[in-house]
């Protein structure tokens with residue numbers, strides 16, 4: 001009997017550095033804990049989208065939103081780069097690495113089989129020199145629905161699903177979705193027991209400049225109070241973690257995929273920042 005369904009988000013930041021420990025750790029879990037844990041992977045690709053844009057001689061565009069988040073402006077060129085990174089290189093490199101370990105990974109992106117549906121933002125409100133400006137031609141979306149039959153089928157047949165964070169909009173276009181928020185929705189739709197977000201830092205720091213301020217455990221009320229102090233990718237990740245817990249996922253762990261056995265340590269030793277409702 002399977003005990004726990006674990007959704008693991010692999011950050012683009014981590015993929016850019018080194019995902020070998022994550023791969024070896026999955027191999028270990030597959031060999032020794034396959035009765036206990038069932039895994040579903042979802043990945044992002046921020047740095048790879050930027051790299052692809054640079055190869056196209058384009059600059060990545062980021063803006064601040066009025067609510068204090070940093071957001072990418074996903075224009076026509078950026079969505080092309082996102083398709084290449086999320087549906088292509090990141091996804092297939094993960095599949096390749098796992099298949100080398102005899103794990104039959106099955107990679108796809110959220111648009112395939114309409115596994116992830118999103119509402120296209122179309123335009124985003126950003127701050128430019130303190131002024132609120134509406135940017136149009138935006139190809140990102142907010143996840144609204146995750147369909148589980150394909151993922152269930154893969155799990156039942158011993159494939160390891162690896163999902164790139166693209167989605168289909170209501171109008172039928174491909175849109176880029178935030179990997180962390182997509183992971184929250186997937187975890188909820190699959191009724192996962194736990195969501196682990198693997199990135200390139202060991203968790204949430206109260207003060208990112210002071211490495212002694214790493215948070216061991218925090219509840220949703222406390223984390224909501226901390227949101228304003230967080231920045232960049234971690235602010236989004238914390239927000240997505242809160243969303244997952246609100247949606248009914250019982251536990252979210254943010255941890256570094258650069259450590260020796262990141263998934264095992266998150267699952268068995270509660271390492272990383274552990275976020276729960278209580």
Ligand SMILES: Nc1ncnc2c1ncn2[C@@H]1O[C@H](COP(=O)(O)OP(=O)(O)OP(=O)(O)O)[C@@H](O)[C@H]1O
Nearest residue numbers: 011012013044045046179199204205208231233234
């Ligand atoms: N208080 C904080 N604690 C921890 N990390 C922080 C904090 N503030 C900012 N960060 C940054 O957040 C980053 C993690 O978020 P980021 O979005 O870059 O990674 P990711 O989600 O793993 O990748 P991707 O978004 O491409 O999937 C860290 O590398 C760190 O630089």
Ligand SMILES: [Mg+2]
Nearest residue numbers: 044180233236
């Ligand atoms: Mg991120």
